[in-house]
Amino acid sequence: MKKVKRRAACALLIAAAIIVGMAVYLVRLADHGADWAMFRANPDVYQNGVLNTGTLTDRNGLLLAQAGNGVYRYADDAAVRTACLHAVGDYSGNIGTGAVTAFASRLAGYSFVNGLYSPDGTGATVELTIDASLQATAYQALWGRKGAVLVCNYETGEILCMVSAPSFDPNGTVDVNAAGYEGVYLNRCLSSTFPPGSIFKLVTAAAAIENIPDLRERTFTCQGQLEVDGETVVCTGWHGDQLFEDTLANSCNCAFAQIALELGGETLAAYAEQFGLTSAQSLNGIPTAAGRFDVADTDRFDLAWSGMGQYNDLVNPYAFLRYICAIAGGGSLREPTLLLGHRGKTTSLLDEGTAQELQQLMNYTAFTAYGSSWRFPGLDICAKTGTAEVGDGSPHAWFAGFLRNEDHPLAFVVLVENGGGGLDAAGTLAGTVLQAAVAG
Ligand SMILES: [Zn+2]
Incomplete structure (x- = not known):
């Protein structure tokens, strides 16, 4: 009898081990199945290491990139190809954060249930949220200057425009080693940081x-300048006595130096961190560059400038877009997405009352x-400018904000x-792009 019991226990143990093993396998399959199916040597998906399957379109169904059976295509219009290069990526693999690379498993038609399923070898169609025509407008409005343009629907999280310049036509013959093309493979919206x-x-x-x-x-x-421990913070004007709302509208350096000193470095650093500005974010799994707010070793003069986005502060454009979305959304944001039909999770970044005050301040400032x-004209805009000194050359120009518009949030x-x-x-530039977005 004892023997039977022991055997039964053994059998149960073995059965349990098999079930646990299967469960571990399924969990790992769910986590890594796409990676296993998408390994670079898989001839169903890659040809000579290049993704050879799938179609990418913009939000209106316009073809942006297509691969299958060894044939590679981009959009028909050269202006669209150039403006969408960083969002779409390229089949040469130069743009590491492009959709062709980031969404390779979707393009190959991978799903957890069916695995890689593409009967004719052409994979699946992935619709991006970007609007190709708006991309082209934004790229043209940069007029050959370097920069980044991000526009996002803060209700749905859909990114309508993500342009990085300089860019180039992937079907063209431009020499990207020439002057003016420094950092051309980087999507400045996601992978760069700036003062x-x-x-x-x-x-x-x-x-x-x-x-x-x-x-x-x-x-x-404000008397045009402020002495801080023997050094001078210079303002852009002579603003006299101001209420708080006017300090932001005037972008008064003297007032914000006083505010930064009163708050202290630790408090400011905590807010920069809370708003996601000092950490890497993820856009549909594409990692972004972390910004910097480091006042650990500052004197009071540097601390004053750090509260105004100078000193050694750095911000990633995408991370700042998230902060703007949270202000517009009353404290929380729908995480942005590049995939049409995909809803990101909701993230709370700041207190609702604070967000509402910032909304009013930004509207007052814009007006x-x-x-x-x-x-x-016609845009109920809430915004803030930035003119960031960079040491050499003209300062970087920023404009960040949102529209109060039910149809075009x-x-x-x-x-x-x-x-x-x-x-x-x-x-x-923002005015040109926003008018096009609202009209389109
Ligand atoms: Zn001032």
């Missing part, structure tokens, strides 16, 4: 709203400081490298 300048005042402002109790009753004085009613971040003044360079 933010005054768009960072939106971060300092959020910290001020939550940590300075009498902020709205205070008066901030009073940027003349939004004539500069951006769009958030945007525009960067023109060495573009000069934020409003003239980046603001004008």
Whole structure:
């Protein structure tokens, strides 16, 4: 009898081990199945190491890239091919973060249930959220300057525009080693960081709203410059006595130096971290570059500038877009996506009340400081400029914000490298792209 019991126990143990083993395998298959199916030597998917299957379209069904049976195609229009290069990627594998690489398993038709299923070898069609025509408008509006343009629907998370310049026509013959093409393979929206300048005042402002109790009753004085421990913070103007809302509209360096010093480096760093500006983010699994806000060893003068997006601050355009989306969304954002029909999760970045105050401040700033009613006619815009000093050459021009528009809830971040003044360079470009987006 004992023997039978022992054998039964053994059999049960073996059965349990098999079940556990199967469960482990299934979990690993769910996690890594796409990678196993997509290994580079798989001849169903790759030819000479190049993805050889699948079709990419824009949100309107326009063909952006297609591969199958050894034939490779891009969009018919050269302007679209150039403007979409970084979002789409290339079959030469130069653009590491492009959809051709990032969504290879989807293009191959991989699914957990069916595995790789592509009866005719042409894989699957993946629809991107970008609008090819808007991409072309944005690229043209950069007029050969380097930069990044991001436009996103903050309700759905769909990215309508993700342009990086310089770019090139993947069907063309441009020599990318020539001057002016430095960093051409990088998608500046995702893989680069830049000094933010005054768009960072939106971060300092959020910290001020939550940590300075009498902020709205205070008066901030600007006499064109401010002495901080024997050094001089210079302002862009002579703003006199201002209420808090006017310090942002004036983008007053003297006021924001005082605010940054009052808040302290640790508090500012905590907010930059909370808003996702100092960590790598993920766009549909594509990792982005982490920004920097490091005031561990600063003196008070450097700390004052760090609260204004100077000193050694660095921001990634995509990470800043997330912050703008969260402000527009009342504190939380729908994580952006490049895949049409895919809904990202909701992430809470800041307090609802703080977000609402920032919305009002940005609307007031756009109206009073940027003349939004004539500069951006028909657009109920909330925005902040940045003009970031970079040491050599003209400053980087930034314009970041969103539209209050039920039909077009769009958030945007525009960067023109060495573009000069934020409003003239980046603001004008944003106006062109937003008008096209709303009209389209
Ligand atoms: Zn000032």
